[in-house]
Amino acid sequence: MIADSDTGIRLADDVKLGRNVRMFGPVNLYGCDIxxxxxxxxxxxxxxxxxxxxxxxxxxxxxxxxxxxxxxGVFIGHGVMFVNDRFPRAVGPDGSLVSDGEWECLPTLVEDGASVGSGATILGGLTIGRNAMVGAGSVVTRDVAPGATVAGNPARPMK
Structure with missing residues (x-):
């Protein structure tokens, strides 16, 4: 773990950083590829x-x-939350903590050039298409078509 108390940047040893990545701490990264x-x-x-x-x-x-x-070229606004579990639980039927193998991680893809506005929530298992736009505060419950603009709760295409 690389931790810099002056900047608040915490990077696990398994983080892969590309060239000229800029971070403004505090941040917490582990097991990811930037x-x-x-x-x-x-x-x-x-x-x-x-x-x-x-x-x-x-x-x-x-x-x-x-x-x-x-x-x-993806833009993620302030306070955007991604969700990866359709049925989240802290414990199983026997009361023991749920471990990695006891839940399904739903992959989410945000394609090239898409933008997600501040405060949006993106549910798991979805694709936000190339150059699509998700409005601020939206809750995305379905795939977003390439080039589409969606907004609201649930997010719907804008005309």
Whole structure:
């Protein structure tokens, strides 16, 4: 673990950073792959098995959970939350803590050039298409078509 108390940047040894990645601590990254020239704002957590493409911007207070893949040139606004489990539980039927093998991680893909507005929640198992736009505060419960603009709760195409 690389931890810098001055900047608040915490990087696990298994993080792969591309060229010229800029981070503004505090951030917490582990088991992820960050592409060239991407920028990561303060108070961001990026978990294991997340892939971030090149030239992405991830704004402050966002959470990228296991199973998220961002293409190149993706914009993630402030406070965006990704969800990777359709039926989250802390404990199983016997009362013991749920472990990694006891739940299904739903992968989420945000394709090249897409933008996700501040405060949006993206449910697991979805694709946000190339150059699509998700409005601020939206709750995305279905795939978003390439080039589409969606907004609301649940997010729906804008005309």
């Amino acid at each position: 592409g060239d020239e991407s920028r990561i704002g303060t108070f961001v957590e990026i978990q294991k098995n997340v892939k971030v493409g090149a030239r992405c911007k991830i704004s402050s207070h966002s959470f990228l959970c296991e199973g998220v893949t961002l293409g190149d």
